[in-house]
Amino acid sequence: MSSTALRPTPSRANRGATAPGAPRHRVPALAQALLAYLGVRALGLAVLTLWAHRQHHGVWPVLATQWDAEYYLGIADHGYAHVLGGMDGGNNLVFFPLYPVLVKAVAAVTPGTRATTGLCLAVAASLLAAWGVFAVGNRLHGPRVGVLLTVLWAALPVGLVQWMGYTESLFTALAAWTLYALLTDRPLTAACLAILAGLTRPTGIAVAAAVTLTCVLSWRRPRALLAAVLAPLGWCAYVGWVGLRLHRWDGYFAVQRTWRNELDGGLETLRHFRSLLLYDPTPELFLLLVTATLLASTALWALSTRDRQPLPLLTFTAATLLIVLTSGGVYFPRARYLLPAFPLLLPIAVRLTRAAPRCRRLTLTAAVLSSAYWGAYMALVYTGPP
Numbered sequence: 001m002s003s004t005a006l007r008p009t010p011s012r013a014n015r016g017a018t019a020p021g022a023p024r025h026r027v028p029a030l031a032q033a034l035l036a037y038l039g040v041r042a043l044g045l046a047v048l049t050l051w052a053h054r055q056h057h058g059v060w061p062v063l064a065t066q067w068d069a070e071y072y073l074g075i076a077d078h079g080y081a082h083v084l085g086g087m088d089g090g091n092n093l094v095f096f097p098l099y100p101v102l103v104k105a106v107a108a109v110t111p112g113t114r115a116t117t118g119l120c121l122a123v124a125a126s127l128l129a130a131w132g133v134f135a136v137g138n139r140l141h142g143p144r145v146g147v148l149l150t151v152l153w154a155a156l157p158v159g160l161v162q163w164m165g166y167t168e169s170l171f172t173a174l175a176a177w178t179l180y181a182l183l184t185d186r187p188l189t190a191a192c193l194a195i196l197a198g199l200t201r202p203t204g205i206a207v208a209a210a211v212t213l214t215c216v217l218s219w220r221r222p223r224a225l226l227a228a229v230l231a232p233l234g235w236c237a238y239v240g241w242v243g244l245r246l247h248r249w250d251g252y253f254a255v256q257r258t259w260r261n262e263l264d265g266g267l268e269t270l271r272h273f274r275s276l277l278l279y280d281p282t283p284e285l286f287l288l289l290v291t292a293t294l295l296a297s298t299a300l301w302a303l304s305t306r307d308r309q310p311l312p313l314l315t316f317t318a319a320t321l322l323i324v325l326t327s328g329g330v331y332f333p334r335a336r337y338l339l340p341a342f343p344l345l346l347p348i349a350v351r352l353t354r355a356a357p358r359c360r361r362l363t364l365t366a367a368v369l370s371s372a373y374w375g376a377y378m379a380l381v382y383t384g385p386p
Helices: 029-054 059-064 068-078 098-107 114-141 143-154 159-163 168-183 187-198 204-216 222-230 233-246 251-258 267-279 285-306 311-325 342-354 357-380
Strands: none
Touching: 029 059, 029 114, 029 143, 029 159, 029 357, 059 114, 068 098, 068 114, 098 114, 098 168, 114 143, 114 159, 114 168, 114 342, 143 159, 143 342, 143 357, 159 168, 159 357, 168 187, 168 204, 168 311, 168 342, 187 204, 187 222, 187 233, 204 222, 204 233, 204 311, 233 251, 267 285, 285 311, 285 342, 285 357, 311 342, 342 357
8 A cells, every 4th residue: 555545635625724833935945045145245245345434445346356366367367477487476377277267258248347257256156155055965964954054154254255256156166066966976077077176276186086086986887987087187287287388397386386385294384373372472363263263174174074974075175174284385364275165064054953042043143243253354454365
């Protein structure tokens, strides 16, 4: 007997009726996640605007044309450098090509400046990223975790970067959907997205590592083996192209050295920890935030391991953390570098679903308000790049 035969047939009067007190029209979880994301980032933008107005400072340049955004726009306008140059950190070959190529292509067929196009692309990519973050959380733990994970990602202290002319939103979108493709057993889709991620940021190699390791462990399946080979090609293609352009096999890594950015096993990171936490009597507040982010991210990865997150997520976050922590380069942008590592927030999202409603509301409110504050502080008070 089928299970449907055991279900009582509702009477004509009760058809379509809802339980007492239940909402008649429930907003879909994805819509909740995206609306919450827009709300968090809109609040951050409002705080930034008011703060900038009090300082007689324009918001548009902060979001669209400063720091790394200026380099990406320069690449879209004039292309890449042909020579290595000196140790001045000005060689634009350090920046991967997908985002500036998209800016140039879209700007060619739309009105407005390339700065406008770049910022609009970043905002659009942030929505795709929020959708991907929700999709991963929903796939693993259900819609409530998916919504909470999206809100937590939006409310990161450096979340303002998601709506700046930077690559973090585009890269997070590609990383999130790559991980989702792996979780849903679509290795070739994951590999194609990993190729694009590898053309977006240096840490695209972490996305490729997640795909390759996951697929190698499925070595009996030809599609998985093909995906394992394809995944690193985007990153390798750009690194190889820079070598050809500069006529030296280590061309990209030589460019990194002009930015004083080499792997040193974590010595520079430990030196900053010691200086900021033990010896500096007046440490810069933003650098303390960066330090707290690095320490918290390490603890969250350990918690993710304890929670037995799926291998693709653990591999991606471990590789990203390893790159960030062992870099001997500049210290201040490292919280931003970890922004795409959203699976680190899963342990918090899962535990918030089990927490009392009051505790959950207080936690999320504190995260959202602090994100709005830190975003404005990072853009208008801190004197360096985010």
